[in-house]
Amino acid sequence: MNRPLLLATVLCTLATSLPAQDSRRWRAHDTERPKPRVVTPGATVGQPPSDAIVLFNGTSLDAWTGDDGKPARWTVRDGYMETAPGAGPVMTKRGFGDVQLHVEWATPTRVQGNGQGRGNSGVIIMGRYEVQVLDSYGNQTYADGQAASLYGQYPPLVNASRGPGEWQAYDIIFRRPRFAKNGKMTTPARVTVLHNGVLVQDAETLWGPTQWLQHGTWAAHADSLPLVLQDHDNPVRYRNIWLRPLGDIVRPASLASAEPAMQVPASVLRGYVGKYSTGGNEVATVHLKGNRLVLLMPGDPRDRELGLVPITRERFNLMNTFGTVTFSKEGGKQKIRLQFAEIDRTGERP
Numbered sequence: 001m002n003r004p005l006l007l008a009t010v011l012c013t014l015a016t017s018l019p020a021q022d023s024r025r026w027r028a029h030d031t032e033r034p035k036p037r038v039v040t041p042g043a044t045v046g047q048p049p050s051d052a053i054v055l056f057n058g059t060s061l062d063a064w065t066g067d068d069g070k071p072a073r074w075t076v077r078d079g080y081m082e083t084a085p086g087a088g089p090v091m092t093k094r095g096f097g098d099v100q101l102h103v104e105w106a107t108p109t110r111v112q113g114n115g116q117g118r119g120n121s122g123v124i125i126m127g128r129y130e131v132q133v134l135d136s137y138g139n140q141t142y143a144d145g146q147a148a149s150l151y152g153q154y155p156p157l158v159n160a161s162r163g164p165g166e167w168q169a170y171d172i173i174f175r176r177p178r179f180a181k182n183g184k185m186t187t188p189a190r191v192t193v194l195h196n197g198v199l200v201q202d203a204e205t206l207w208g209p210t211q212w213l214q215h216g217t218w219a220a221h222a223d224s225l226p227l228v229l230q231d232h233d234n235p236v237r238y239r240n241i242w243l244r245p246l247g248d249i250v251r252p253a254s255l256a257s258a259e260p261a262m263q264v265p266a267s268v269l270r271g272y273v274g275k276y277s278t279g280g281n282e283v284a285t286v287h288l289k290g291n292r293l294v295l296l297m298p299g300d301p302r303d304r305e306l307g308l309v310p311i312t313r314e315r316f317n318l319m320n321t322f323g324t325v326t327f328s329k330e331g332g333k334q335k336i337r338l339q340f341a342e343i344d345r346t347g348e349r350p
Ligand code: MG
Pocket: 120, 121, 122, 130, 132, 133, 230, 232
């Protein structure tokens, strides 16, 4: 691999793995908090965004193989791929773990068969966890086996199926299971599915890998495994398949509050109490609540009380918000400066 390409690959990998969140605790509106990276969305909803890995754009099966490792034998024509008799499933050459996945599919226009035998295929994530594909438009089958079910476990919340031959879309958010070093499952897989834009699986927790006629049990597997499209002996078409690998879920444990750096004598605090004109008719009010200074923002119709926590005798952090309030005396007048949440205003007490 040449160096620019290697660098691009490394940067791309970093970009997809770096979390926009981190586990530090933050006060509200902290300007130091990491900003989410920029992703350019697709031209229309359903089109791949700039950071997507396109698995099938309608022209080639380059990203796919058969499950025997040989070239995929599904038919590609007119912008779609279709299961071929006896061809078996197709699987991606690359493995994936946590993903946002977009898949479009269509069952045959000419309806044949019924129940599980009518337009059956499946989006099998990590080769283990199936989101069922089936013609479920007026087709009776068991609930946990109809289109958009997490097969054998969760029926969809509603049946949002389009008719035979019509293109349908799945948008899937999949969180892979986590396993301890000893192979014990520590976090089960979780799946959210929108079927044609309708929520059908709401962050459901899987009970194990997909099985037929029995319950699957968790068994440790790799963090990245190929995506599989099922061949269930029914002709089913797929197009516009892309995914975005997702970073680990990292969330701050809680929001932070500022801690006082020192004690300020009550007499000094009392000296800051009063109303400060900040321009126009607006007034910032400072009062004492117990032994804490409290600020009422100028022009705040809700009169939110913002606690102030001393950094020095003159300078205070806002308790829950990133920013400071500074008191000073100039020309015999008591002044205030408010600096937080894109606000930088000064006021003075008459
Ligand atoms: Mg299936």
